Amino acid sequence: MGGGFSAILQRDLLLAFRHRGEIANPVIFFFIVVTLIPLGLTPEASRLAEIAPGILWVMALLASLLSVEGLFQSDYRDGTLEQLLITPQPLYLMVLAKVLAHWLITGLPLTLLAPVLGMMLSLPTAGYLPLVLSLLMGTAVLSLIGAIGAGLTVALRKGGLLLSLIVMPLYMPVLIFGASTVQRAVDGFPVDGPLAVMGALLAFSLLISPFATAGALRVSMHG
Amino acid sequence: MWQWFHRLGSPRWFYNTSGKWLPWLSVLAAILLSLGVVWGLGFAPQDAKQGNSFRIIYIHVPASFLALAGYYVMAISGAVGLIWKMKLADMVMKSAAPIGAVLTFVALVTGAIWGKPTWGTYWVWDARITSMLVLFFLYLGVIALQYSYTSQDAASKASAVLSLVGMVNIPIIYKSVDWWYTLHQPATIRLTEAPSMHPDMFHPLLVMILGFYCFYAVALILNTRVEILYRERRTRWVQDMVLETPVSEIREGQN
Numbered sequence: 336m337g338g339g340f341s342a343i344l345q346r347d348l349l350l351a352f353r354h355r356g357e358i359a360n361p362v363i364f365f366f367i368v369v370t371l372i373p374l375g376l377t378p379e380a381s382r383l384a385e386i387a388p389g390i391l392w393v394m395a396l397l398a399s400l401l402s403v404e405g406l407f408q409s410d411y412r413d414g415t416l417e418q419l420l421i422t423p424q425p426l427y428l429m430v431l432a433k434v435l436a437h438w439l440i441t442g443l444p445l446t447l448l449a450p451v452l453g454m455m456l457s458l459p460t461a462g463y464l465p466l467v468l469s470l471l472m473g474t475a476v477l478s479l480i481g482a483i484g485a486g487l488t489v490a491l492r493k494g495g496l497l498l499s500l501i502v503m504p505l506y507m508p509v510l511i512f513g514a515s516t517v518q519r520a521v522d523g524f525p526v527d528g529p530l531a532v533m534g535a536l537l538a539f540s541l542l543i544s545p546f547a548t549a550g551a552l553r554v555s556m557h558g
Numbered sequence: 559m560w561q562w563f564h565r566l567g568s569p570r571w572f573y574n575t576s577g578k579w580l581p582w583l584s585v586l587a588a589i590l591l592s593l594g595v596v597w598g599l600g601f602a603p604q605d606a607k608q609g610n611s612f613r614i615i616y617i618h619v620p621a622s623f624l625a626l627a628g629y630y631v632m633a634i635s636g637a638v639g640l641i642w643k644m645k646l647a648d649m650v651m652k653s654a655a656p657i658g659a660v661l662t663f664v665a666l667v668t669g670a671i672w673g674k675p676t677w678g679t680y681w682v683w684d685a686r687i688t689s690m691l692v693l694f695f696l697y698l699g700v701i702a703l704q705y706s707y708t709s710q711d712a713a714s715k716a717s718a719v720l721s722l723v724g725m726v727n728i729p730i731i732y733k734s735v736d737w738w739y740t741l742h743q744p745a746t747i748r749l750t751e752a753p754s755m756h757p758d759m760f761h762p763l764l765v766m767i768l769g770f771y772c773f774y775a776v777a778l779i780l781n782t783r784v785e786i787l788y789r790e791r792r793t794r795w796v797q798d799m800v801l802e803t804p805v806s807e808i809r810e811g812q813n
Contacts, residue, residue, distance in 0.1 A: 483723055487716050491706050501699035501720055504692050505727050508734035515741055536730075547723050554715040 339424030340432045347436035357405070361441045362448055365398040369452045380457040387456035388517035391466065392473075395445050396510055399474055402441045403481030404498055406433060407489040407552065416489070420556055426549040434482045434545065442474030458521070465520035465530070472533045473513040479537075479544035480505050486551030509536060567644045569786040570795050576779045584776050590769030598762035605759075611675040616763060618668040620770035621661050625693060626728075628658030628774065632700065633725035636718030646782075648714035649789065651721070652704055653781035657774065659697035666690055685739030689732050696724045710789065 351358055372390050373383060410416040419429055449470050450463050458466070484502035488494030516529040598616035605612035632654040639647035669687060670680040681687070700717045707713035790796045 483719075487703060487720060488706075490712075493706075497702055497706055500695075500702055504695040504699065504731070505723065507692060508727075508730050511734045511738040515738065518741075532734075539730075543723075543726065547719060551716065551719050554712055554719060 337428070339422065340428040343419075343429050343432035344436050347433060348439065351436070351440045358440050358444070361398040361402040362444045364401060365394055365445055365448060366452065368394045368397065369456065372456070384457045384459060384521075387453060387458040388462060388466070388521060389514045390456065391449055391453060391458070392470075392510055392514040392517065395449065395470055395474065396477060396506055398445055399441060399477040400481060400499055400502065400506070403437065403478060403485050403502075404488075404495050406437055406482055406485040408485075411489045411555075416552065417556060420553065426552070427545045430482065430486075430545040430548045430552070431541075434478050434548075437482075438475050438478045442470075442478055445474055446470040458517075461523065462517045462521045465526045466517045468530060469513045469516040469533055472530075472537045473509050476509045476533070476536050476540050477506060479540040480509070482548045483544055483551055486548040486555060488555075489552070490555040509533070512536065567642070567646055569646050569649065569790055570793075572646055573783055573786050576783060580776065580779055583772055583779070587769055587772035587776050590765055590772055594762050594766035594769050598766060602759050602762050603756065608676055611672065614668050614672045616766045618665060618672060619763060620767045621668065622665040622690065623767060624770050624774050625658060625662035625665050625690070628654055628661060629693065629696065629721070629728065630725065631778070632658060633718075633721040636714075636721045639714060640718045640722075645789075646786075648711075648718070649782050649785040650778065651714065651718060653778055653785050655697060655701045655704060655717070655721075657777050657781065659694065659701060661774075662690060662694040662697055666694065683739075685736050688739070689735045692731050692735070693728070696721075696728075700724070 369390065372386075376386070377383065407416060410419070420426065422429075446467055449466050453463060453466055481498075481502055483505075484498045487501065488498045491497065512529045512532050516526050516533065519529065520526045594616060599613050602613070604610055632651050635647045635650040635654065638644055639651060666687070669690070673682065674680050700721050703720055704713050704717045707716060787796055
């Protein structure tokens, strides 16, 4: 049972490390769009600090959204996806492995970069740890939800914009709880409440999303 | 016992049966809606605080009700189509999406118009308004997905999966938006609704809600019938029916 899971995880990580540019892209995107904020808004530290929690979360969400489009795309183009669907391995676990690999490649680097960007936006010190914790769980939820959209749109020629359209409403709860975790920490309130909800969202999407994604992939491949 | 279930799955049976119900249902919807509009706009008492502007409630509330109920109609018929491979359920799902989206839009627009005299602004980031906006986006996603597949069957299944995922998410989205709003609640704006409406105001609202439900059913049936004719256009019974229709009626339809 676990054979398919670890094989896919290994393969996806190996593929990613052979194309290091693709790993760097979401991170660079995150960096650049956060740089746009002081340019477009204000370089004043006090005003940046006020909006930093929300900005960092929205930009991390966009970076994750842009990268999730490629989750199944190359496998679909070269026929690997077709082969995965006919292997006698549970599709649920294989999807989970692909999402885990995607999170390790994009979600984790975004999370690790976030404190640096927080510093540049003069996020108050109290916000750093909650920012990292909420992004650690939140980006995993984003990858899981995004996988459903990626599965539904993989066979379409211009799936990218459509993917954002169908996935973004589903991202909203994650954004609300993620950004408010950081905001509450900055304001000096306890953050275990929103963090617990984030954990619940993660547990729930771990349960539902690979199932829905597997269904979506079957629809995409066989109509 | 399963006979009705099988019959229900047949688009032809549905087309014929719904054709018999449709006139009655339309008349009922027209009566209820005109009764509710005249009663609500003309005879219900004025609101003590909001004056006449509150009367938009007679459109706003029923539209909001059906916007949400319509999503469930769409998602459940999508599930039926996925599970039992029922063609009719797919057609109902496809027909329900634009109606629901329009009703959500109506609820948003009437809410904005109502907001101007009551709150002094067309748009506030209130919890209920924001949830409604998200619901509108969910509808748009399903419609967009529906039209981006070339194969009708794949389109139905994909949008069924999406609307089911959306249905699971609706309570989560509503709860989180509620939570978000209590966190950021601006102190100045409050919904000034009394805890209970006066019966004189409530009865016309009830009539309007019933009327909207009938109207929704009529719109859904009409949309589904068009969808049936389009998808079954190569079948014998549709071609026979078209051939039996007098030429004059077809010409009238064209003009």
